Amino acid sequence: MIVFLQERGDKKRVAVVCANDASTRYAVEKGKEMGFIDPIYVDGEDKDECCRRAVALCKNGEANILMKGLVNTDVLLRAILDKENGIIRAGHVLTHVAMAEIPKYEKLLFFTDAAVIPVPTPTQRRQQIHYINYVCHALGINEPRISLIHCAEKVSAKAFPYTTDYLDIIAEAQTGKFGRCIIDGPLDLKTSLDAVSLHEKGIKSVIDGRADALIFPDIVAGNVFYKTLTLFAYAKTAGILQGTQCPCVVSSRADSPESKYYSLALAAI
Amino acid sequence: MIVFLQERGDKKRVAVVCANDASTRYAVEKGKEMGFIDPIYVDGEDKDECCRRAVALCKNGEANILMKGLVNTDVLLRAILDKENGIIRAGHVLTHVAMAEIPKYEKLLFFTDAAVIPVPTPTQRRQQIHYINYVCHALGINEPRISLIHCAEKVSAKAFPYTTDYLDIIAEAQTGKFGRCIIDGPLDLKTSLDAVSLHEKGIKSVIDGRADALIFPDIVAGNVFYKTLTLFAYAKTAGILQGTQCPCVVSSRADSPESKYYSLALAAI
Numbered sequence: 001m002i003v004f005l006q007e008r009g010d011k012k013r014v015a016v017v018c019a020n021d022a023s024t025r026y027a028v029e030k031g032k033e034m035g036f037i038d039p040i041y042v043d044g045e046d047k048d049e050c051c052r053r054a055v056a057l058c059k060n061g062e063a064n065i066l067m068k069g070l071v072n073t074d075v076l077l078r079a080i081l082d083k084e085n086g087i088i089r090a091g092h093v094l095t096h097v098a099m100a101e102i103p104k105y106e107k108l109l110f111f112t113d114a115a116v117i118p119v120p121t122p123t124q125r126r127q128q129i130h131y132i133n134y135v136c137h138a139l140g141i142n143e144p145r146i147s148l149i150h151c152a153e154k155v156s157a158k159a160f161p162y163t164t165d166y167l168d169i170i171a172e173a174q175t176g177k178f179g180r181c182i183i184d185g186p187l188d189l190k191t192s193l194d195a196v197s198l199h200e201k202g203i204k205s206v207i208d209g210r211a212d213a214l215i216f217p218d219i220v221a222g223n224v225f226y227k228t229l230t231l232f233a234y235a236k237t238a239g240i241l242q243g244t245q246c247p248c249v250v251s252s253r254a255d256s257p258e259s260k261y262y263s264l265a266l267a268a269i
Numbered sequence: 270m271i272v273f274l275q276e277r278g279d280k281k282r283v284a285v286v287c288a289n290d291a292s293t294r295y296a297v298e299k300g301k302e303m304g305f306i307d308p309i310y311v312d313g314e315d316k317d318e319c320c321r322r323a324v325a326l327c328k329n330g331e332a333n334i335l336m337k338g339l340v341n342t343d344v345l346l347r348a349i350l351d352k353e354n355g356i357i358r359a360g361h362v363l364t365h366v367a368m369a370e371i372p373k374y375e376k377l378l379f380f381t382d383a384a385v386i387p388v389p390t391p392t393q394r395r396q397q398i399h400y401i402n403y404v405c406h407a408l409g410i411n412e413p414r415i416s417l418i419h420c421a422e423k424v425s426a427k428a429f430p431y432t433t434d435y436l437d438i439i440a441e442a443q444t445g446k447f448g449r450c451i452i453d454g455p456l457d458l459k460t461s462l463d464a465v466s467l468h469e470k471g472i473k474s475v476i477d478g479r480a481d482a483l484i485f486p487d488i489v490a491g492n493v494f495y496k497t498l499t500l501f502a503y504a505k506t507a508g509i510l511q512g513t514q515c516p517c518v519v520s521s522r523a524d525s526p527e528s529k530y531y532s533l534a535l536a537a538i
Binding site: 188216221222228230 | 383418421457485487488491492494497
């Protein structure tokens with residue numbers, strides 16, 4: 001990803017809100033060093049005011065990326081979502097796309113939503129698919145394999161209505177509604193990401209245990225996945241917001257410096 | 270755990286249903302070799318019939334543990350749950366308790382429910398806490414730290430009503446309702462299992478990032494955790510059913526031979 005950014009050569013201007021922590025400074029300075037960003041630091045006493053100023057820089061085109069430092073996510077989200085001065089694209093929903101490099105998985109893995117939408121509606125879920133497909137294509141994956149996650153492969157209309165919606169989504173995908181991609185589900189995590197488990201269970205799937213992207217049914221499942229990866233799977237992760245006029249990096253305070261750096265690189269793609 | 274079983278010295282009789290796969294055979298034969306079980310193989314053409322026979326062995330006391338081989342979980346569950354001939358304890362619910370040894374975590378971790386109850390009711394959640402507390406004590410943990418999992422530390426009454434129930438559970442725990450244990454929540458996975466993340470977020474918790482046990486809000490979150498551990502975290506896992514007259518091992522077909530062996534050991538505790 002970094003090499004790709006360096007070869008492309010253009011620099012993105014990043015509005016960095018309240019970079020008063022070492023890990024945000026590290027991420028920004030490393031991005032600058034590697035030559036793919038130019039930071040604009042936005043600091044001050046009043047954090048609300050800082051957020052509004054940084055969002056304004058993005059809105060008027062002076063910055064191409066928004067990055068959160070030591071400020072509460074909800075304060076920044078309020079400025080992003082503001083009806084008059086915010087940067088939500090008309091008719092779009094705000095959602096979170098994460099990326100992970102996992103030593104035990106053969107390729108980059110993208111997933112949504114670990115951080116923003118509590119329980120996606122069918123409309124929001126379709127937007128999540130559009131976004132994640134867009135991000136995968138931007139990173140050179142021609143035909144992303146997108147898995148719709150559940151705890152099993154059976155549809156449970158009563159306990160988990162979203163599993164029924166999954167079938168509709170697959171039908172829509174076959175008409176080309178989401179662009180070039182392969183979608184299947186419900187699948188559990190193992191049958192999505194491990195061909196051996198898939199075959200042992202006697203299941204067939206066009207994804208064939210090699211998903212590029214995962215759509216989680218709600219924020220709790222997505223969040224558990226994200227945090228298990230960072231805690232125990234030796235994974236490098238990154239995360240950005242989609243649905244805004246420019247990419248936004250809203251790492252958690254407890255994310256590692258490396259994770260913040262990769263998020264910034266992902267936003268610069 | 271194995272040493273503990275060997276020192277105790279008594280052998281449990283295990284009814285093994287349809288052990289027609291290498292991994293189940295491995296688990297059973299290794300348990301026999303290590304001296305803590307004696308298997309009773311229950312095989313035959315009709316898998317329904319095999320399940321009923323194995324459950325009957327447990328019901329009449331000829332076997333102390335039930336173990337699933339190459340048979341669908343729902344077929345075995347039907348025999349376990351049968352009103353007349355099943356082995357559910359009166360007034361109890363059936364739930365799944367898993368155990369994991371994770372290289373990057375300092376101690377054994379127990380969690381529920383990755384496999385049986387889709388969305389626990391408040392009553393079922395309280396039984397899950399009783400069971401997991403019981404299992405922890407059986408393994409020598411004097412005062413288990415039990416974390417009630419969510420994607421954040423804030424109560425969201427509207428989107429996630431269970432977070433309100435968590436507060437009631439904590440109040441009940443303080444009156445001693447669940448026996449000797451420490452309960453806190455809502456906590457996310459990182460603040461439950463990593464003291465550094467907890468402190469960086471500026472949160473205080475009696476669990477202090479060192480949970481022994483996790484209660485997941487639904488089967489999807491629990492299942493995602495279980496499968497991420499086995500796929501990517503180099504974890505050894507085990508799982509048993511609770512709420513039955515005797516412990517039941519219902520590993521998934523795709524579980525490793527080692528996982529099945531540890532599950533059997535956990536059931537023999």
